[in-house]
Amino acid sequence: MISSAPVRNLDTQDPYAWIDKSMQTIHRANWYRQVKTIASQPGAVVELEGRSVLNFASNDYLGLAGDDRLKQAAIAAIHQYGTGSTGSRLLSGHRPIHRELEAAITQWKQTEDAIVFSSGYAANLGTISALVGVKDLILGDEYNHSSLKNGAKLSGATVLDYAHCDMAALQHRLEEHRGNYRRCLILTDSVFSMDGDLCPLPELLTLAETFNCMVLVDEAHGTGVLGSTGAGGVEHLGCSGKPLIHMGTLSKALGSLGGYVAGSAPLIDFLRNRAATWIYTTALSPADTAAALAAISIIQSEPARRQQLWARVAQLKTSLETQLGDGSSIQILPSESSIICLQVSNAETVLAASQQLLTQGIYAPAIRPPTVPTSRIRLSLMATHTTEHIEQLARAITLTVPG
Numbered sequence: 001m002i003s004s005a006p007v008r009n010l011d012t013q014d015p016y017a018w019i020d021k022s023m024q025t026i027h028r029a030n031w032y033r034q035v036k037t038i039a040s041q042p043g044a045v046v047e048l049e050g051r052s053v054l055n056f057a058s059n060d061y062l063g064l065a066g067d068d069r070l071k072q073a074a075i076a077a078i079h080q081y082g083t084g085s086t087g088s089r090l091l092s093g094h095r096p097i098h099r100e101l102e103a104a105i106t107q108w109k110q111t112e113d114a115i116v117f118s119s120g121y122a123a124n125l126g127t128i129s130a131l132v133g134v135k136d137l138i139l140g141d142e143y144n145h146s147s148l149k150n151g152a153k154l155s156g157a158t159v160l161d162y163a164h165c166d167m168a169a170l171q172h173r174l175e176e177h178r179g180n181y182r183r184c185l186i187l188t189d190s191v192f193s194m195d196g197d198l199c200p201l202p203e204l205l206t207l208a209e210t211f212n213c214m215v216l217v218d219e220a221h222g223t224g225v226l227g228s229t230g231a232g233g234v235e236h237l238g239c240s241g242k243p244l245i246h247m248g249t250l251s252k253a254l255g256s257l258g259g260y261v262a263g264s265a266p267l268i269d270f271l272r273n274r275a276a277t278w279i280y281t282t283a284l285s286p287a288d289t290a291a292a293l294a295a296i297s298i299i300q301s302e303p304a305r306r307q308q309l310w311a312r313v314a315q316l317k318t319s320l321e322t323q324l325g326d327g328s329s330i331q332i333l334p335s336e337s338s339i340i341c342l343q344v345s346n347a348e349t350v351l352a353a354s355q356q357l358l359t360q361g362i363y364a365p366a367i368r369p370p371t372v373p374t375s376r377i378r379l380s381l382m383a384t385h386t387t388e389h390i391e392q393l394a395r396a397i398t399l400t401v402p403g
């Protein structure tokens with residue numbers, strides 16, 4: 001007979017009952033989130049739940065997700081190679097366009113090689129967990145993206161955060177802890193996704209060199225947008241060619257789907273042998289691969305798209321600053337990117353503000369805890385917004401957003 005500890009009310013227990021309770025807590029905190037349906041092409045104007053609205057909620061910074069040339073490239077790749085990539089690249093082989101895309105990323109990022117993953121999230125999980133383990137240390141900016149934080153957890157390394165963009169705090173951590181660990185990996189976004197500000201990369205790289213640390217820079221919101229060739233925040237901050245690990249996504253400014261890591265040839269070869277999220281998953285689809293490849297070529301040959309985006313960013317900042325005035329309770333968070341955030345006092349107010357903007361035809365999401373420490377309206381600008389779109393946005397904000 002198997003003996004076990006007595007359990008009370010075993011047959012009346014529902015092992016899933018906790019979910020209802022948990023959802024009630026989420027509702028009470030105004031943290032509940034729901035998906036809205038867009039039944040149109042991606043772009044500056046979209047059809048959201050049956051009405052036409054100005055879209056400030058997309059990461060499609062250059063308006064390429066709806067570009068005919070990307071569509072044609074994806075369709076051609078489907079005709080040539082089919083819809084599925086049929087398996088892991090190591091076991092089932094890859095298509096020529098997978099290596100062509102990796103070569104294009106390598107050349108753009110000025111590295112020795114690159115590897116593409118099925119998503120940016122998978123790229124971070126697989127890369128971080130391959131590079132460090134239980135004997136190692138990870139130092140990360142407190143505002144880093146979820147994929148960096150979860151990659152760090154998965155690695156089994158000791159993980160310590162440092163205050164946002166605070167290089168003195170990072171140095172302090174290094175002085176105190178670096179000596180106790182084998183390898184050290186510093187993780188940072190180049191453009192912080194929920195704030196829009198930039199990492200002080202030159203200072204960070206100097207610290208990394210002094211303390212013998214690897215550095216992984218997440219360029220999800222920098223690639224295609226920042227830098228003289230659009231290569232990203234690393235280029236913009238004058239750090240091209242420095243020894244670091246470039247990571248980014250194909251799914252934001254590049255208008256496709258997938259992620260990448262670029263760096264030295266040994267690093268990339270190591271990842272092909274050790275990154276579980278690359279080895280044990282199906283290769284990027286031919287359509288996504290071809291669309292990303294087409295996007296890189298357009299971004300490199302059409303700098304005017306980026307210039308247009310920066311002109312819209314400047315226009316919005318100027319109008320908000322003049323219309324809101326000094327005494328305004330709306331605070332524009334410091335930004336050096338195409339992400340501009342308006343800080344609002346709490347989750348309930350920011351939800352109401354986002355809802356009011358929507359009634360005026362403006363789609364601008366409310367970002368709340370636990371995603372960020374303070375509530376805000378997050379505006380994401382696109383090269384394909386017109387000057388009238390920006391004027392309409394600035395007017396609506398002045399009318400509706402409370403402090």
Ligand SMILES: *Cc1c(COP(=O)(O)O)cnc(C)c1O
Pocket residue numbers: 119120121122124145147189193218220221249250251257258259
């Ligand atoms: C979006 C994002 C990712 C994840 O990229 P996906 O390709 O969407 O999985 C990683 N890091 C940052 C900073 C991001 O904003």
